[in-house]
Amino acid sequence: MPGFEVFGEEEKREILDVLETGVLFRYEFAEQRKGVYKVAEFEKRFAKYCGAAYAQAVSSGTAALRVAMAALGISPGDEVITQGFTFVATWEAILESGAIPVFTDVDETLTMDPEDLEQKITPRTRAIIPVHMLGAPAPIDEIVAVADRHGIPVIEDTAQACGGTFNGRRLGTFGAMGIFSFDPVKTITTGEGGMVVTNDEALYLNCSEYHDHGHDHNPVLERGLEGRRFIGFNYRMGELQGAIGLAQLAKLDAIIAEQRKHKAAIKAALEEVEGVSFREIPHPEGDTATFLAFFLPDGETTRKFNGVLSDEKAGAIYFKNNTWHFYPKWEHLHGGLTLCKTGWPFKKNVRGEDLNFSPSSLPKSEEIFDRLLVYPVPIKMSDDRLKTIVAAIEKAAGSQVRV
Ligand SMILES: *Cc1c(COP(=O)(O)O)cnc(C)c1O
Numbered sequence: 001m002p003g004f005e006v007f008g009e010e011e012k013r014e015i016l017d018v019l020e021t022g023v024l025f026r027y028e029f030a031e032q033r034k035g036v037y038k039v040a041e042f043e044k045r046f047a048k049y050c051g052a053a054y055a056q057a058v059s060s061g062t063a064a065l066r067v068a069m070a071a072l073g074i075s076p077g078d079e080v081i082t083q084g085f086t087f088v089a090t091w092e093a094i095l096e097s098g099a100i101p102v103f104t105d106v107d108e109t110l111t112m113d114p115e116d117l118e119q120k121i122t123p124r125t126r127a128i129i130p131v132h133m134l135g136a137p138a139p140i141d142e143i144v145a146v147a148d149r150h151g152i153p154v155i156e157d158t159a160q161a162c163g164g165t166f167n168g169r170r171l172g173t174f175g176a177m178g179i180f181s182f183d184p185v186k187t188i189t190t191g192e193g194g195m196v197v198t199n200d201e202a203l204y205l206n207c208s209e210y211h212d213h214g215h216d217h218n219p220v221l222e223r224g225l226e227g228r229r230f231i232g233f234n235y236r237m238g239e240l241q242g243a244i245g246l247a248q249l250a251k252l253d254a255i256i257a258e259q260r261k262h263k264a265a266i267k268a269a270l271e272e273v274e275g276v277s278f279r280e281i282p283h284p285e286g287d288t289a290t291f292l293a294f295f296l297p298d299g300e301t302t303r304k305f306n307g308v309l310s311d312e313k314a315g316a317i318y319f320k321n322n323t324w325h326f327y328p329k330w331e332h333l334h335g336g337l338t339l340c341k342t343g344w345p346f347k348k349n350v351r352g353e354d355l356n357f358s359p360s361s362l363p364k365s366e367e368i369f370d371r372l373l374v375y376p377v378p379i380k381m382s383d384d385r386l387k388t389i390v391a392a393i394e395k396a397a398g399s400q401v402r403v
Helices: 009-021 038-050 061-071 089-096 114-120 140-150 201-210 239-249 252-271 299-311 363-370 383-402
Strands: 054-058 079-083 100-104 125-129 155-157 177-181 194-198 291-295 372-376
Touching: 009 038, 009 239, 038 054, 038 194, 038 239, 054 061, 054 201, 054 239, 061 089, 061 155, 061 177, 061 194, 061 201, 079 089, 089 100, 100 114, 114 140, 125 140, 125 155, 194 201, 252 291, 252 383, 299 372, 299 383, 363 372
Parallel strands: 079 100, 079 125, 155 177
Antiparallel strands: 054 194, 177 194, 291 372
């Protein structure tokens, strides 16, 4: 990752198809567009790739989360469970739906801890959003089993694991719906963009209508004359994004194959280091290999190790300090900071309660993140770059022995 590393003639050709018609809108202009419907084509191919019956393209991964929750009828005061290690978008979309995010710990899979999930379900839980973080699958069978036992729908946040699988089935197709992101740093990118996939026709129709002001997309009627079953919003994808998406999707399997080679090469160097262990991956064959996550025995050793890696120009990400992805660092959430003068959604919520997110409420995750380092895995990696990384690891391992 990211997919722009392999932009080429294919993306250019797809964009030119659109520019030649002049139609940037995914709907209407039937004559002018001469049969070019890039977003519709992207949806069709994406659904097929995932093995899902339906795909709805939207303007971003964040929008995909919002649209999926709208389709399920998530309402103010509902609780939606997600995990304390994810991109802020996951819980922003929950709050934007009027619902209340509830956070589980992650375990050494770096995804939702199924035991903590069980503990956090209440009579008000209306959806569960596990996140396949850093390119690899969550234990989605266990999570769906817990959800099914309680009759609660699952939305898989697959924004970071596009193309991944679990027991041979594509991630994003285990729950009621799966969402994807094609933002600038994702495995395949359209600049901005997202997708919802589902096998449920009623949910798909809800997504399709909600994401476009409630239009029911009746193919026979003129657009302005279409019916509306409910109010919606605008989360549409445009034709230029759809065009790039088509070119990128065609490269996805090759992207994953390259990443797997590079991940294995970096991992081989780390395997030589005493005390290093690796992230637990529930179904390793389904890993998209966009990241390599590893542990050292304790926090102090981890920070020292990464200090040497950084000095050698091969620093890893220390997610414990990451303000975008890790619960204890979300100061705006903990502080209930909002532009709304009433304090919504933190104050005066529909239940008349104030929400309170304490930064220290996920101690198990904090313990794990204290000793976690992560390398992003590039699609293109020169031999020189690999040499730099391996040399840095060897140097860090040496200095670790001296400690
Ligand atoms: C990127 C991301 C999103 C949001 O996608 P955007 O397209 O950037 O809005 C949601 N969830 C996760 C886990 C992500 O990494």
